[in-house]
Amino acid sequence: MSATERPSGQQQTGRSATRATDGSAFVRACRREPVPHTPVWFMRQAGRSLPEYRKVREGTAMLESCMRPDLVTEITLQPVRRHHVDAAIYFSDIVVPLKAIGLDLDIKPGVGPVVEQPIRTRADLERLRPLEPDDVKYVTEAVGMLVGELGATPLIGFAGAPFTLASYLVEGGPSRNHEHTKALMYGDPELWAELLDRLADITAAFLKVQIEAGASAVQLFDSWVGALAPADYRRSVMPASTKVFDAVAGYGVPRIHFGVGTGELLGLLGEAGADVVGVDWRVPLDEAARRVGPGRALQGNLDPAVLFAPREAVETKAAEVLDAARGLEGHIFNLGHGVLPTTDPDALTRLVEYVHTRTARSV
Secondary structure, three states: OOOOOOOOOEEEEOOEEEEOOOOOHHHHHHOOOOOOOOOEOOOOOOOOOOHHHHHHHOOOOHHHHHOOHHHHHHHHHHHHHHHOOOOEEOOOOOOHHHHHOOOOEEEEOOOEEEEOOOOOOOHHHHHOOOOOHHHHHHHHHHHHHHHHHHOOOOEEEEEEOHHHHHHHHHHOOOOOOOHHHHHHHHHOHHHHHHHHHHHHHHHHHHHHHHHHHOOOEEEEEEOOHHHOOHHHHHHHOHHHHHHHHHHHHHHOOOEEEEEOOOHHHHHHHHHOOOOEEEOOOOOOHHHHHHHHOOOOEEEEEEOHHHHHOOHHHHHHHHHHHHHHHOOOOOEEEEEOOOOOOOOOHHHHHHHHHHHHHHHOOOO
């Protein structure tokens, strides 16, 4: 599907498209426009905390689940039905595009992505071929199905950022200290830059597939980038992230950038090209706004662990987030990271209702 061939409900107008979701609270908040209430969605809202998710995934490996449009559609819709969130997030995993180009990797329960042969030399780069739309036909099919089901509710597409993908590839799996990753970044900056550049192209292609199939926004997850100092991020990482954001800028959909432990990087995350900067729970939103600067919305940032406290405590902490967000140009309520697996789903449902009720206003 080309950039000018849109699913029904979208009309091409120059560089961007008119979508059925443009009037939604989520998209309006991303664009820093007035909203009837603060929109809410949760990272990892479609996942292990839901009994219906565990039931539908039973006996199916994670990567297989990501490649079956029927499962992707059902799982993505589950939190929308249950929690009445303002946006759905496409159910997938950040390593899906790497698997799609033929890398030998798997997602091991209790561990995460594991790469059979880590990428650490120039010869290893040859395994990173470009991603073609035909490599991920199941994504196009699933997004199309979801857009039809969701109607005016936005679908957020997503991908892993080049640094986080590189970290998995170089380390061979999750890492606490990223020693192999940093050794390559510092020891062979030319090879490192080429690695991230190739991953930026793969990531951009993966996001384009989702947008062209109908996604209303995209989020770039840089889960591990908080391990870097600002100077290292600016020099060795930001060019690749910027390349991704620039590649999808012409579609006109909001672009969200999120990382964990990124308090010192918030300004740079916005500078990389995001329209919305995701904030983890460590920095209050008013301070985050000062660090990011004007011209961008913020997303966040309740500590996921708060949801294990009594309802009154959850609402008190949520009110603190909303109070800190008062006066922001745009705010999307979210957690400061993903929903924890043992979270009570009812706590999420009550939180959505609380935020909607507390922030209701006429526009």
